[in-house]
Amino acid sequence: MSGLEVNKVVAAVLTAGIIASFSGFVAHLLVQPQELAQNAYPVVGAAPAEASPTDAAASEAPGPGSVLPLLAAADVAAGQKVSRKCTSCHTVEEGGANKIGPNLWNLVGRAIASVDGFTYSKGLQEKSGDGWSYENLDGFLGKPKDWAPGTKMSFAGLKKIEDRANLIAYLRSLSGSPAPLPE
Secondary structure, three states: OOHHHHHHHHHHHHHHHHHHHHHHHHHHHHOOOOOOOOOOOOOOOOOOOOOOHHHHHHHOOOOOOOOHHHHOOOOHHHHHHHHHHOOOOOOOOOOOOOOOOOOOOOOOOOEOOOOOOOOOOHHHHOOOOOEOOHHHHHHHHHOHHHHOOOOOOOOOOOOOHHHHHHHHHHHHHOOOOOOOOOO
């Protein structure tokens, strides 16, 4: 095979990769799937499954105050494990640099959209008069795009209330003087 033929093969592979990546991006923009309220194909004659208390808590829609009773017993170490999803876009150490998202040190109680040198999305700028309370963190971590429409954060959210409680407890621990727990 001559050098020209090798170049043609490499160019074809690269072009196919670029087209595949671009078509995935376009498809993501065009199709925005939504969860169905009920199954599209119900099984006739099947008895509905009994939901356990754990299933009910996991499927509960995030909402203000839903995580508050769990914070006192939340597991900071489990929250640190959940936070691994965050560290690709955020730093957590004191004085850490901003990445795609702002530094999360001393987040609980801090004013929303208040980190110097970070450009916030319109969705968070509109909430800049509020602070990162436990309720606001619960709502944002549950479904960021619903809580702050227009946010640039591409994270889908944490469905499990226990994961949100553990993550909020971990974020609370990232401070020289952690905010008091709600009563």
